[in-house]
Amino acid sequence: MKRIESLFLLVIILSLCLNSCGPSPSPAATPQAPTRTSLQPTATIASPTPTKIPQGETIIVTSTADSGPGTLRQALQDAQPGDIIAFDTFVFPPDVPVTIYPDSELPPINQGHLTIDASDAGVILDGRNIPGEFIPGLQVMSNGNTIRGLQVINFSGAGIVLSGGAQKNMIGGDRGIGSGPLGQGNLTSNNTMGIGIWDVGTDINIITGNLVGTDASGKEDRGNRGSGIWITDGVGNKIGPDNVLSYNAEAGIQILSSNSFGNTITQNHIFKNGVFGIHLMDGGNEELMAPAIFDFDLSAGFLTGAACANCTIEIFSDSNNEGEYYEGRTIADSNGAFMFDKGASFTGPHLTATVTDTSGNTSQLSTPTSGTRVSLILQEGNDLPKTLLRTKRSGELEDNRIGCQWDSLAQFDLRGIINGELFGQGLKRVRLAANGISWDHIDWDIPEFTIDPSVDDLLSTIAENDVTITYVLSFWDKAGEKGENCPRFTTEEEIQRYLDFVSFIVRHFKDRVQYFEIWNEPDIGVCVQRIELDDYINLVRQVISVIRQEYPEATVEVGGTTNPSGAESRSYLFGILSSDIMPLVDAVSWHMGPSVSPEYELWRAYYYEYPSLVQEIKDVASSNGFTGEYIADELTWWTAESVPVYEQYMGTYSEFVSAKYYARGIILNLGMDITIGVGGSGPDRKISFSTIRNLSTIMAGAKPISLPMEIQSDATNMASYAFSLSNGDHLVALWTDGVAVEDDPGISTTLTFPGLSAQEVIGMDVLYGFEQQLMVEIENGNLVVHDLLVKDYPIILRFINPISQ
Structure with a gap:
């Protein structure tokens, strides 16, 4: 616990200083954990041996007191494997929820195969009276448990924690089932974090249908002080569908450490979190690269993009850069290209996407789109495939x-x-x-x-x-x-x-x-x-x-x-x-x-x-x-959101x-x-x-070089620089050097490189993160690139194995 506390507090501090292919199983299904290994986890895993669940009793909570007969504390102490803890609806009416205020940490759930069911009642668990630091609301340290229908608020630790090797647990369910305000879902808000999953072996759990960081309506800010869901050292856990993760001060979902992989995030509503919608850190989920959206039309409900080969892409709409509205899913082909046609308009105004690979790792959300209709074109008439730029550490x-x-x-x-x-x-x-x-x-x-x-x-x-x-x-x-x-x-x-x-x-x-x-x-x-x-x-x-x-x-x-x-x-x-x-x-x-550009008179000269x-x-x-x-x-x-007060006068940008x-x-x-x-x-x-x-x-x-180049273009103010790489390849970067705008379609340009030839020329878009082989010609011994669209940010050409005559 102390290790997790220090790790989490570290991320809170840092925020002050200053990124499977088939249909998902139903919430009732039991996922299979990838094998823990230093290598990439395999996609095919043997099914676990079925566990016989004992037939238990139903224990009814009849008191709002902290301890004694009929209390939740007593029920947790008395429960045996297979038991169900339910709540008396006369004491905890579903339409007027009643609060339990524990005075000390509640007993951990060690029994296994225990169900805590408040889906037909109105139960609030409020930790404001508990002394100490990083005290969780409920801590699950065994297998096969289910928690549903609870509102867990105001704890100094996580609202609900899965730890100590807990596996095959279900946190939440269908919010439409049950007469309580949340149905089978849980609410975890105004805690240090909403739901925590940590420790080696805490694997193959399901988190679904929960409200994390909001009120029971899913609309009001009740954010947790850190991340909504935090995973470290957990494998093969499934987050989704239908969790609402919003207003959390750090990330909606944070996955930390190279021991955390195969964690699938699917069909959630993630929006208005403080820093990230989804954040992979320190090797979490193998830091799977997010997809890129290339072409889209909001009104037509159509888009294209690239991701990892044969991976599953989920599309979202958001008011900013997260994923509030789930739009649908598609699967990339063997080259990583994907297309999605919703058959109706996207919600917008921005589109984002995640990708889940064949090992169950889900990426962060992609760079959001801007505008209502965009087609990312490097070269007019070029239909060759676009692929993701693969970055390195x-x-x-x-x-x-x-x-x-x-x-x-x-x-x-x-x-x-x-x-x-x-x-x-x-x-x-x-x-x-x-x-x-x-x-x-x-x-x-x-x-x-x-x-x-x-x-x-x-x-x-x-x-x-x-x-x-x-x-x-x-x-x-x-x-x-x-x-x-x-x-x-x-x-x-x-x-x-x-x-x-x-x-x-x-x-x-x-x-x-x-x-x-x-x-x-x-x-x-x-x-x-x-x-x-x-x-x-x-x-x-x-x-x-x-x-x-x-x-x-x-x-x-x-x-x-x-x-x-x-x-x-x-x-x-x-x-x-x-x-x-x-x-x-x-x-x-x-x-x-700071903020030097031609847009502001202060900096133009x-x-x-x-x-x-x-x-x-x-x-x-x-x-x-x-x-x-x-x-x-x-x-x-700077942007308006990031600029320090003392530098606001210098200018901000989108x-x-x-x-x-x-x-x-x-x-x-x-x-x-x-x-x-x-x-x-x-x-x-x-x-x-x-x-x-x-x-x-x-x-x-890269080292700067002088490379002869002739430019034919209607652009009146173009900047360009050339470089050589250690393997002998050349780079040429060029852009129109006026005031940058939100969406620049580019200006058609022809580049001629006297006496130069190359095995191939690759165009790279550094803003949207993709590359494409360009169509080139050799004319009179010169390499010519026709119809290149030069934009108001650097487009970079890479000449593979260039030869100068």
Whole structure:
């Protein structure tokens, strides 16, 4: 229990910081569990040996008291296998439910084959009076039990828990059967989580017809404080049909750990949860890739898409990005292509889908559609099949020079999201500090010359997965002047304290950290962080010596300035670039800035001058002896839902438009040979997250090159960059560089590559996550791509085995 409590509380914390083929059996059926194995579970499993269920008695609950004769507690203590616990409808009338308030944790259900049936009564189990933490409402620790018709609310743990190897249990049923307000379904709301399934061996259970996070009407917010349903280490469980999972603060359904697989989620109503509809984490359900919807027409009720081969796809409508209304199901062909025709209009306004593979794993919900009718076309007249882009995790990829940033490790234990935001997104760089990169993430109670073991473990895990770490050497002088001597580092005493800190950090982390960055945003106007330019340059000279003494092979990074759109920030950055420290350092960085686009007048000039500004940065740095790496951090495009209050004035975008600008910013910088770090793009930002994940895989090992290309198009403002991959393939990315819109059909374009041939050319859509072989011709010794639709986000062409004449 303590392990599950800590795991769950971790996910709650992280949310504050910041992704079988045949008909499903009826609820009465007993599913078969996949074999527990380190390999992919097999689809065919021998039927379990039937268990003889003993004939029991019916125990009637006649009292609302916590304990004593006739109470639920006494019934749970007295019940034997095969018994039924029912409720006196005169005491618990179905039309006016009555509440039981336990004063302590109820006995666990250890008997097996026990039925608790309130389907004809009105019973509320309210845990508000129970002291202690993470106390469940009902805990099932045996096999073959059924719980139906209860309302379980206000518990510090889960409303209902299956644990300790409990198998073949039924939680819920048909809400249309029974005279109680829920029928056979249960309600689990306003608990820490709704329903929990955990521990190895807690397998092949059915959760159906329940209301999780809402009231008895299924419409009002009574959300659980975490996830609606949480599964960890459970195999072959079935969630559905007809559960309503809404208003839960974390996910509707969360499946955690590689020991959790074969869990099927089918025909539920999932909507208005805090972060995710369905969230697979840390290998849960093998992190099966969600399907992609390519073409759809809401009024016609028709769509096409791609998923895993021979898998079952379920279609949903939702007001946002979850799955409130179940529309139907279809099966993908042997290539993964699927088509669905409802025969009537979709509910809309957005469509999503899940896929369930032949081993019973169900994916997260797909990227939602936008608009009423869309046909995703890369090339006019191209009817060749579209397939999913297959992404990889960080440890499987070459360096893609794409990273993220964690402002503080001291405030939150971030281990749980390593597998999501970092490894799951395929990022190869991370920028961090143990206790606050910037002034607004300082915990003054944590000493600076002590490293918490959890921080050590975190950095070790990152390094073991081949991710490059940049440690930002921010120092708040907590044991000295606490940053009150402003601006910073004007006295030798303060400088010496900083040098001691640098020596301590570098010595401690040098076996895991490759980059050490000397300060973050020294040009900012905040007292505790501000360093005057001359003082910064003087400080860097001394810090370099300390770093080299402790770790000669370290990459020393300077700069880290605020976005150079303004004169003061630009002057500060160029002051560094023009100084005599440049031959001594290995990397220079700046922050590109939040929400930079041509849509807002605040950013328009800066957006279009950025490439020439980068070239000027390179020219000045190299002229002063610099030969190292250039880095642009904090590439962020906020939505109205994600933007911090203090950055709202900078502009916000829809989730689709934001994802387009992320894609532009990444390719733009990589195309200029700039390493980049993104911000604000965690798994809760589903479209931006998946777009960056696609780019992380595509751009692995990519290096910018000059590739001759002729463009014939009506587009007046087109950007393009070319890259080579380590296997010799080439990439070309291009987009129209105006204001991005929600749905851009693209502009027909012909590309000619003089003297180039290739085995084949693959077009890749990074926003929607699919690829398609393009039709090409060789004309006069040149490779020509006709009728390519160039859009307002990067479309990427991959040339397989290219040969230049």
